[in-house]
Amino acid sequence: MKLIKLFFTILITLVLSFIIIKPITAQENDVTIHFFWARGCPHCAKEEVFLQKLTEKYHSLTIKDYEVTSSQENALLLKRIGKELNADVSGVPFTVIGKNYVAGYYDDATTGKEIEEKVSCAIREGCIDLISNLKQKPDIEAEEPTSIIPSSLNVPIFGSITTQNLSLPAFTFVIALLDGFNPCAMWVLLFLISLLLGMHNRLKMFILGFSFIFASALVYFLFLSAWLNIFLFLGFIAWIRIAIGFVALGVGGLNIKEYLANKSGGCKVTGDKKRRKIFERLKGITQNKQFIVALFGIILLAFAVNLVELVCSAGLPAVYTKVLTMSKLPTWQYYLYLIFYILIFMLDDLIIFITAMVTLQAVGIQSKYSRFSHLVGGILMFIIGILLLFKPELLMFG
């Protein structure tokens, strides 16, 4: 009798547990979190750790992540979601759970809690996976540009060239060439040439001149690297992009102003004391009988002069490195682009120096070229500024 009682007790318990538990498991819906993030973004990294913990807690939860700085496709998807949800998607992290979203991430207790609440609600009640539905629908707007720009070009001799691979080197070339025409540090080189021409040893002339140019290039490389690392560290932060967009517009305005103002192509007579000081130092260095002292002197002076003159050309390198970081590249490629930039940047200095050393006469570059570069540079900076502000995805090369 006791055995029958025990049997029924177990049976009732089992039946009851099925009645009670089954409906709960039936309501547990599969939920997908769509996590938009960017490389180098500290808040994204924080959220990633939190989401990982969340998947361990909720087994019906799946995370799909989208890196937006390296993939134009992901950036466009984020933009479409923004439109669909009527949300501001100018920054990451951006998290979508069904039709709900969470912009940004502060910490587990605040934003994390908000995400978890949305997740548990979606698990209980189920939700439409908005992004999966969006991905199935073709984006008419996004498809339009591809019909205008072909993905590859057939060039004689070189054969087929992928346009996306071409755009970043071409962009680097144009910006570096424009930056090179910036006459900030040119006057020091002309000073040096005038002094070197008075020397009788051509080998020493070449060594001193090249050392000056090489040291100047090194300073500029370090300067560009600093900008690059700042932007890589800050990552995909919307206000940085907007600020650089305004810098680009400002640089554009200054270039156009320079184009319109200096029609005569002359040299403004300013900074008399500074010029005299540098001239005296250069004179002392080049006339030093000990060549090694002269060599070190010229390198140090190149560092000092270029560091001071950097202020004058801060805009272009900042805009260029910002655009560069928007293309996902291996680190060594970033630096390769910087070296390429420097080579193009120093081109006019090298031409002036080599011509002067060969002909033994100082030569200048006609101002019409620098005026033209100001005009082209100004227009280009305006376009980049507008793109950075309104269509940054168009500047994500590759």
Add this chain to the structure above:
Amino acid sequence: MKVLKIGAVWCNGCLVMRPRWQEIEKENPWLETQYFDFDKDKEIVERYKIESGVLPVFIFLDKNGNEFLRLNGEVEKATLIKTILENKEK
């Protein structure tokens, strides 16, 4: 007529103008010109008030040494020749 040319070794525009003037002087041997360095010849710089402005500066003087024209910056060779020929008798 005499032309005073004021330039500087650090000025790109002055270097551009140098070969242009060399050609003009060769083609017009009667023309009297004189070069002054902005950093060295301070007396001329002060006398003609070139402390501020744009280099190079070309000052055209008449027979009595009075200035009648001043040009700045990079000037086209044709413009210079036209100016010189028009004022040859001054």
